[in-house]
Amino acid sequence: MAIEVRIPTILRSHTGGAKTVExxxxxxxxxxxxxxxxxxxxxxRLVTDEGALHxxxxxxxxxxxxxxxxxxxxxxxxxxxVTVLPAVAGG
Amino acid sequence: xxxxxxxxxxxxxxxxxxxxxxxxSPDVRLWAKLEDRNPTGSIKDRAALYMIEAAExxxxxxxxxxxxxxxxxxxxxxxxxxxxxxGYDLICVMPENTSRERRQLLEMYGARIVxxxxxxxxxxxxxxxxxxxxxxxxxxxxxxxxxxxxxRAHYEGTGPEILADLPTITHFVAGLGTTGTLMGAGRYLxxxxxxxxxVAAEPxxxxxxxxxxxxxxGFVPELYDDTVLTTRFSVGPLEALRRTRELVEQEGIFAGIxxxxxxxxxxxxxxxxxxxGVPAEIALVVCDGGWKYLSTGAYAGTxxxxxxxxxxxxxx
Numbered sequence: 001m002a003i004e005v006r007i008p009t010i011l012r013s014h015t016g017g018a019k020t021v022e023x024x025x026x027x028x029x030x031x032x033x034x035x036x037x038x039x040x041x042x043x044x045r046l047v048t049d050e051g052a053l054h055x056x057x058x059x060x061x062x063x064x065x066x067x068x069x070x071x072x073x074x075x076x077x078x079x080x081x082v083t084v085l086p087a088v089a090g091g
Numbered sequence: 092x093x094x095x096x097x098x099x100x101x102x103x104x105x106x107x108x109x110x111x112x113x114x115x116s117p118d119v120r121l122w123a124k125l126e127d128r129n130p131t132g133s134i135k136d137r138a139a140l141y142m143i144e145a146a147e148x149x150x151x152x153x154x155x156x157x158x159x160x161x162x163x164x165x166x167x168x169x170x171x172x173x174x175x176x177x178g179y180d181l182i183c184v185m186p187e188n189t190s191r192e193r194r195q196l197l198e199m200y201g202a203r204i205v206x207x208x209x210x211x212x213x214x215x216x217x218x219x220x221x222x223x224x225x226x227x228x229x230x231x232x233x234x235x236x237x238x239x240x241x242x243r244a245h246y247e248g249t250g251p252e253i254l255a256d257l258p259t260i261t262h263f264v265a266g267l268g269t270t271g272t273l274m275g276a277g278r279y280l281x282x283x284x285x286x287x288x289x290v291a292a293e294p295x296x297x298x299x300x301x302x303x304x305x306x307x308x309g310f311v312p313e314l315y316d317d318t319v320l321t322t323r324f325s326v327g328p329l330e331a332l333r334r335t336r337e338l339v340e341q342e343g344i345f346a347g348i349x350x351x352x353x354x355x356x357x358x359x360x361x362x363x364x365x366x367x368g369v370p371a372e373i374a375l376v377v378c379d380g381g382w383k384y385l386s387t388g389a390y391a392g393t394x395x396x397x398x399x400x401x402x403x404x405x406x407x
Contacts, residue, residue: 008301045306056309058325065293065323083325086301087309089213089236090163090268090294090407 003031005082014042028059029072031082046084047072056087098130099176102140103248105129107256107374112341113354118370119361121354122257123344123377124249131165131172131196133347133379134249138271139169141244142233143177151231154178159230161185161220163213163405164193165379166235166269171200182230184220186212188299189405192383209403212300214310235269237313245275253374254283261364262373264357266349266407267291267323270315272376277319291323292356294331294349294407324359326352328401332394334358335381347379348389349407378407 002022007015015021021039025031036043046057052071053059059066060083066074076082095101105128110121126134146152157180160170167183174181181202185194188209197204205223207216217236224232235241249272254260263280265272270291277289317323328348335351338344357375364371381390388400 009298010301010306054306055311056306060325063325063327065291065325067317068320068322083295085295085325086306087311088296088301089161089217089310089312090266 002078003076003080003082005031005035006084008085010086011042011045011084014039014045025076027072027076028061028066028070028074028082031076032072058085058087059083060085097176099140099173102130102136104252107253108344110338110342110344113337113358115358115361115365119364120372121357121361122372122374123338123342124253124374125344125377126249127346127377127380131168131200132382133165133169134272134376135165135169136172137244137248138235138238138241138269139166139173141240142235142238143170143173143179145238145240145243146231146233147177152177152179156180157182157230159184159220159224159232160235161207161213161216162235163216163268163407164189164197164383167202168193168196168200170233171197171202175201182223184216184223186216186405188403190384191386196383209299212296213405214308217310218308235271236310239314241269241271242275242278242314245272246279247275249376250276250279254280257372257374259372260284260287260374261371262288262290262357262360264290264292264353264360264373264375266353266376266378267293268349268407270312274314274316274319281319288321288360289319290356290360291320292349292353293323293325294352295325295327296405296407297328297402299403300405324356326355328406329394329398330355331406332389332397332401335389336394338377339381344377345381346377347381347384347407348387348401350375350377350379352407353378 023031023034114120129136159182161184184205187206207219331352334354389397
């Protein structure tokens with residue numbers, strides 16, 4: 001099961017500079033664990049010690065914010081697209 | 092239409108117009124709240140007036156005071172217009188990668204612009220403004236991201252206007268920037284129509300705009316409360332541009348690019364309702380007209396050319 005994950009500039013030090021990486025998992029949490037195995041340290045940048053998404057990190061599955069779809073328990077399917085972005089101001 | 096004592100008195104009361112060609116069926120309908128019909132041409136006039144009037148009531152403002160505000164453009168333009176009428180000066184801290192028209196309008200209304208680096212996006216504009224106020228305590232920062240009067244403008248204005256015009260509303264879709272529109276109108280509509288879906292469309296910019304040095308420089312507006320929302324979509328420039336063009340081509344509405352992003356999210360909700368076979372009355376916000384974005388190249392050439400032209404720009 002391959003899921004494409006878009007990585008923001010600020011986290012590419014963990015992915016050897018790669019903009020997009022591939023991972024697998026039935027849930028977002030499992031996907032992040034899989035990615036952490038390939039790219040050490042990535043999980044610590046996305047998830048707090050308490051096991052929640054970092055306040056200033058937004059993760060989208062097929063462009064929908066995962067905080068509204070089950071957060072780390074959000075179910076994933078083959079072909080889904082995951083985007084990670086830092087939170088920024090608008091207005 | 093009516094007669095008003097001044098331009099500021101004419102604020103709000105904007106029309107809600109149907110989008111018959113973009114609506115997917117007679118049972119799943121889209122309605123656009125035309126916020127470009129405000130005094131300076133954007134929804135931000137509502138928040139600017141409320142924030143200034145709240146500060147006047149608190150005694151923070153008197154003629155001659157200088158306001159300072161971090162803004163990517165529209166809030167600054169609205170504040171500049173009201174400030175000039177009321178005798179205040181205004182300094183806007185604005186990322187350098189915002190459109191020429193926004194800068195020209197600000198200068199025309201008498202505001203001074205302090206540019207923040209493009210690479211830091213709006214986050215750095217916010218940080219710079221906070222640092223300037225800390226060093227110069229005589230400056231007054233209304234701070235749109237944390238000012239309750241911003242959300243209240245929509246709780247008392249935008250929300251009630253929409254409900255009055257569309258009592259059968261099932262969805263409200265708006266842009267997420269300061270979060271004032273969604274928090275204010277969203278809370279009001281949820282109180283009156285508990286089953287309503289409140290949907291945020293957040294612009295997804297090019298890479299440059301997210302070039303923070305570390306994640307802890309990220310920013311979530313103090314006004315934001317995610318329990319008000321049903322869901323939140325990230326909309327990239329290509330989809331936003333495609334929908335912006337559909338608005339003008341199919342419905343005759345010449346809107347700014349963020350309104351295209353909002354239409355994209357609204358159409359996603361419309362598609363879900365259609366698939367589920369349930370009727371829907373979806374109100375969406377048109378934040379401003381397209382005029383201020385002509386120089387970005389968003390309206391010329393192919394979609395792909397327009398997308399390339401927007402790379403690195405703060406288009407919402």
